[in-house]
Every structure is written in C-alpha cells, then in structure tokens.
Amino acid sequence: MNAIINFQQYTDSYLVSYGQSLLIKHLFILPLFIYAFINGYWMKKKLTTDSTFNPKPWVRAEFLIILLIFIVTGVMNEQSPPFQIExxxxxxxxxxxxxxxxxxxxxxxxxxxxxxxxxIFFAVIALCLTISMYVFKTKMSATLSFMLALCLVLTTYITFIQSIIII
Known part of the structure; x- marks a missing residue:
C-alpha cells in the first residue's frame, strides 16, 4: 500500500475506485484475524477436548474470507492507482x-x-458483530459466523463512508 498510496493520501483515495477497493480489502482483514484466532488457538483446544468436533466448516469460513480478499485484490489490479487523485x-x-x-x-x-x-451507531453495530467468536464458543454454525463477518465488513464500511467529509 505504501508503494502506491502515501499514508497522508489514504483517506483521499476513498474518492476513486482503487481506494474503495483498498478500504474493503482492509476491512476483510478484520474477520480474517478473528478466524485466524479461532482456527489457530481455540480450535486446537477444542480438538484436544472433543474428538468428535468437525473443524472443516470453520476452516471453510476462513478460506472464504481469504478468497474474498484475493478477489478484491484482483479487482484492484484492474483499476488505476491514485497517484494523482485530482x-x-x-x-x-x-x-x-x-x-x-x-x-x-x-x-x-x-x-x-x-x-x-x-x-457512532454503525461503529457500535460493527463492534457487536464481532460476536463471531462467541458463536464459536457456543457451538453455533460456522455459516452464521461467516454471515456475521460479512455484516461486520459492511457495517464498518458504512461507518467509514458516513464519517467522511469531502472538501
């Protein structure tokens, strides 16, 4: 990111498609960290205590988040980088x-x-959606967790877009 967009111009890049894609890519990294923690730490504990537990749905959910990150990266390769935004x-x-x-x-x-x-309203909703870790702890569906991760990205995106002022 630093090679293409100067840190001071990061928020200015939201005005063009490349900057929007970069923002969405960064927002998908949030649920990726959550799944990495679930699959890397809690899953090990769960598998040692419960041999009947199936970790595949949780790994698939993490894979889908990674796939979405790669798709957004591919879209970014087709857009013009914002060297001169104006x-x-x-x-x-x-x-x-x-x-x-x-x-x-x-x-x-x-x-x-x-x-x-x-x-602030959308930020609170986004924070509440981080309950996907709670979904894992209570043995709910990985699909529900994935849907909550997508909602987390969407509400965080709306939070950022609602907080900008264009001058």
Missing part, C-alpha cells in the same frame, strides 16, 4: 460505490474523517 477524478470520475453510499456533496478531492451520530 487527475484520476477528472478522467474517470468518483467511485460509483462511493456515490451509492455517501449522502453528501461530492465535489472535492480531499477527504476528512469526522464522527457523527450515524457513524
């Missing part, structure tokens, strides 16, 4: 997904993050 906006416009989720005026090329009531 020139990229002039030539190809703002990211369509930004226009879909952002409900403010889009007429600048710099992004500032600011918290408001809707971003």
């Amino acid at each position: 020139n990229l906006i002039q030539s190809s416009g703002y990211a369509p997904i930004l226009e879909m989720f952002y409900h403010g005026p889009i007429d600048g090329n710099q992004v500032t993050l600011m918290w408001n009531s809707s971003t």
